[in-house]
Amino acid sequence: MTDAPLWTRDDLAGLPGATLVGEPGDVSGVSIDSRTLKPGELYCAIRGVAQDGHDYVRAAFAAGAGAALVARDRAAEFAGAGPLVAVPDVLHGLGDLARASRARSAARIVAVTGSVGKTGTKEALRLVLSRFGRTHAAAASFNNHWGVPLTLARMPRGAAFGVFEIGMNHPGEIVPLTAAVRPEVAIVTAVEPVHIAHFRSVSGIADAKGEIFSGLEPGGIAVIPRDSPHHGRLAAHAGASRAGRILSFGEGREADVRALRITTEADASFVEADVTGRTVAYRIGMAGRHVALNSLAVLAAVVALGLDVGEAAAAYAELAAPSGRGxxxxxxxxxxxxxxxxxxxxxxxxxxxxxxxxxxxxxxxxxxxxxxxxxxxxxxxxxxxxxxxxxxxxxxxxxxxxxxxxxxxxxxxxxxxxxxxxxxxxxxxxxxxxxxxxxxxxxxxxxxxxxxxxxxxxxxxxxxxxxxxxxxxxxxxxxxxx
Ligand SMILES: Nc1ncnc2c1ncn2[C@@H]1O[C@H](COP(=O)(O)OP(=O)(O)O)[C@@H](O)[C@H]1O
Ligand SMILES: [Mg+2]
The missing domain is CATH 3.90.190.20 (Mur ligase, C-terminal domain)
Known part of the structure; x- marks a missing residue:
């Protein structure tokens, strides 16, 4: 059985405020970059800080775009260039597609934020969850106001799991992103003075990271770093959300998922951990204490999803350092x-x-x-x-x-x-x-x-x-x- 098209013509026509110009058909994917767009995909003309995607609509059609999502007040410029989906605002249109994707999906969703370790943890989750079913995650960080909706809009209909990295530079930025993602499990990897220029204090950063829990589905699970001086603050955010349970990870005795021993070698790390009462030992295919610590958060997510911890831990042997990150x-x-x-x-x-x-x-x-x-x-x-x-x-x-x-x-x-x-x-x-x-x-x-x-x-x-x-x-x- 082949997958149905990612988005059908009717899906596109049903976007709020959309008018179709020309006759768009079904599209096989979603892209915001005419240089990497594959034939048959929907090109979204996002307006960035330096660039306006509308300048590349023709390039997108030349690359084989099946349709272009453009701003209504710009649509006339592309008459005859190719089929258009004209909406009041392209970024909102992409957000609508993202929400529709989430609404129709049966995938179990994990969201990851934190000052460091988001992408590494996302990649580890991709590796681990792929053992249990088809897993969707972005190729790159894609953790901002366009990256998150784009990743959602790209989620295949048949995905069993979805992993979303959510980032922020300012307070409040995570709220709309986690609201769109609606995670079943939300992880904060770490709270550190990153992007501190935009915050009064590191506890301000903890508050901003804690926003991720506001998007949790009812009864969802919050995963927090127990050894962080800010864990209480994070727990308070989780407590104020619809989370049904908090799972903590770290090295201290209080952590639900706790490292008993971490050793690192040139190209590998070894972890023995108490995972909510069960002792698990595993090898990680790359060096680094921080990778080992992040793995505890991943295993907490595995517990939260009710998956086999031993199987998940075994997958870690295949982990390799992503380019530019060790x-x-x-x-x-x-x-x-x-x-x-x-x-x-x-x-x-x-x-x-x-x-x-x-x-x-x-x-x-x-x-x-x-x-x-x-x-x-x-x-x-x-x-x-x-x-x-x-x-x-x-x-x-x-x-x-x-x-x-x-x-x-x-x-x-x-x-x-x-x-x-x-x-x-x-x-x-x-x-x-x-x-x-x-x-x-x-x-x-x-x-x-x-x-x-x-x-x-x-x-x-x-x-x-x-x-x-x-x-x-x-x-x-x-x-x-x-
Ligand atoms: N828990 C951690 N503590 C300290 N450093 C970490 C941790 N996790 C990852 N790192 C380091 O932080 C850098 C960024 O990792 P990455 O996973 O890309 O994070 P992000 O996506 O949050 O920017 C890498 O150099 C990585 O080795
Ligand atoms: Mg990242």
Missing amino acids: ERIRIAGPGGEVVVVDESFNANPASMRAALEALPLVPLPAGGRRLAVLADMGELGETGPAAHLGLADAVAAGRADLVFAAGPLMRGLYDALPASRRGAHAASAAELEPIVLDAVRGGDVVLVKGSKSTNVSKIVPALRERFGRDGTGGRASAGGRG
């Missing part, structure tokens, strides 16, 4: 192998600390060095300078031999390091790149991390190019083992 990249060059720990997708104080502290877990060949390439962490407001300076002990704990720092905030950390650990500082990641490329040599382990906005991620392909291709990383280095 992925190990081995680059073989004439000077020896360089191991890049690619954490360059993004950074905040908690994840920066976790990444630095995990550095000693990567095996270091004789004569090899640990290099940390660190770029500024953004959106920290007034707390920025102290948050950067405060990483000095994590640099020491991570036994980083040399730190290469980029950006004005990282300057503070760099200057606070002992001279022997100072590799170089540059104003930007782009200016730091050639310095790093010249410094790296065979045997080195290189951590690359910083906020997305710094573009520090570009250093990873540059290392691959330079070192992997002609091996100058080995040749150029003084005292290299080449």
